[in-house]
Amino acid sequence: MKLTFRWYGYSDPVTLDKIRQIPTVEGIVSAVYDVPAGEVWSRESIAALKNKANAAGLSFEVVESVPVHEDIKLGNSNAKRLIENYCENIRRLGEAGVKVICYNFMPVFDWLRSELRREHSDGSNSLAYDEETVLSMNPLTSDLSLPGWDESYTKEQLKDLLNQYKEVDEERLWENLHTFLKVIIPVAEKSGVKMAIHPDDPPWSLFGLPRIITNEENLERFLKLVDSPANGLTFCTGSLGASPDNDLPAMIRRFGRRIHFAHLRNIRWTGEKCFEEVAHPSCCGSLDMYEIVKALVDSGFDGYVRPDHGRMIWGETGRYGYGLYDRALGATYIAGLFEAIEKGRLSAKE
Numbered sequence: 001m002k003l004t005f006r007w008y009g010y011s012d013p014v015t016l017d018k019i020r021q022i023p024t025v026e027g028i029v030s031a032v033y034d035v036p037a038g039e040v041w042s043r044e045s046i047a048a049l050k051n052k053a054n055a056a057g058l059s060f061e062v063v064e065s066v067p068v069h070e071d072i073k074l075g076n077s078n079a080k081r082l083i084e085n086y087c088e089n090i091r092r093l094g095e096a097g098v099k100v101i102c103y104n105f106m107p108v109f110d111w112l113r114s115e116l117r118r119e120h121s122d123g124s125n126s127l128a129y130d131e132e133t134v135l136s137m138n139p140l141t142s143d144l145s146l147p148g149w150d151e152s153y154t155k156e157q158l159k160d161l162l163n164q165y166k167e168v169d170e171e172r173l174w175e176n177l178h179t180f181l182k183v184i185i186p187v188a189e190k191s192g193v194k195m196a197i198h199p200d201d202p203p204w205s206l207f208g209l210p211r212i213i214t215n216e217e218n219l220e221r222f223l224k225l226v227d228s229p230a231n232g233l234t235f236c237t238g239s240l241g242a243s244p245d246n247d248l249p250a251m252i253r254r255f256g257r258r259i260h261f262a263h264l265r266n267i268r269w270t271g272e273k274c275f276e277e278v279a280h281p282s283c284c285g286s287l288d289m290y291e292i293v294k295a296l297v298d299s300g301f302d303g304y305v306r307p308d309h310g311r312m313i314w315g316e317t318g319r320y321g322y323g324l325y326d327r328a329l330g331a332t333y334i335a336g337l338f339e340a341i342e343k344g345r346l347s348a349k350e
């Protein structure tokens with residue numbers, strides 16, 4: 001397992017100098033953020049990221065994300081050209097030593113929450129999701145904004161996009177995903193890159209938009225679309241775990257070697273389709289992080305891991321979910337789980 005930490009680039013208040021001081025973190029997860037979805041990243045920008053990370057003593061082997069343009073998900077007449085651009089990004093990243101590319105196939109909205117700062121009794125705050133609140137929001141008029149969203153749409157463009165999706169049901173989205181994978185996976189294989197799709201967050205459909213990377217059955221279907229090790233998963237416990245029907249340790253045991261990247265974080269279910277983000281340890285939420293890490297270790301997982309969203313603690317302000325302190329605590333907790341479970345296995349063998 002290689003422990004990594006997400007870095008949002010040059011404007012991230014969590015600087016590389018701070019990240020390098022978190023014990024056990026070897027590398028960063030980042031992306032070229034100033035190029036619109038669908039365009040090719042310059043070799044210079046990729047090299048600059050890598051050099052900056054390396055100068056801080058950190059590796060840069062995981063990209064999150066190379067965004068998939070909506071026209072690819074819609075499968076319209078621009079898709080072919082945009083898929084070719086996507087392939088070029090895979091080639092360039094492979095040449096620069098990137099081993100894993102995380103991406104998602106969620107129409108229009110990436111991850112979604114109804115609250116950015118839910119207050120907790122200990123004075124911390126975190127992101128939270130309440131289905132009723134979300135469904136009462138109108139994406140065309142609401143001001144809610146999340147760090148993961150593409151903010152570049154005008155309301156008119158968003159309206160137009162939502163209209164185009166009226167033609168795309170789940171099966172159409174599966175077809176469009178298949179078309180994409182058939183082209184990009186052979187390129188990833190040749191480039192020494194593993195593609196790792198991120199599950200939909202939350203893992204159910206919203207605003208009438210289809211969402212398909214949601215549960216065990218669908219992940220199985222996804223992996224079979226192109227049955228290659230280069231076609232793999234980002235196993236995000238907070239996303240998949242939002243649905244209590246998803247048995248995370250069982251899913252990890254089933255998909256084992258096809259998991260190339262794990263986002264480890266905990267959430268607390270607060271009602272039907274409602275949850276709040278909590279600190280990483282098992283005792284703080286509804287997910288059993290020990291069983292999750294044990295399933296990874298038992299499956300021979302040797303990919304990348306990162307702590308995921310943290311709470312805001314100790315008065316920190318900044319990018320929701322992506323402050324320094326709580327994610328750093330998460331990193332050392334995760335490293336501790338891996339060390340204990342791996343050493344326990346070794347001593348059991350002796």
Ligand code: DNO
Pocket residue numbers: 064065102103104110111148198263309321
């Ligand atoms: C949220 C993240 C997501 C993720 C993308 C991957 O914190 O996990 O925004 O980066 O869905 O494409």
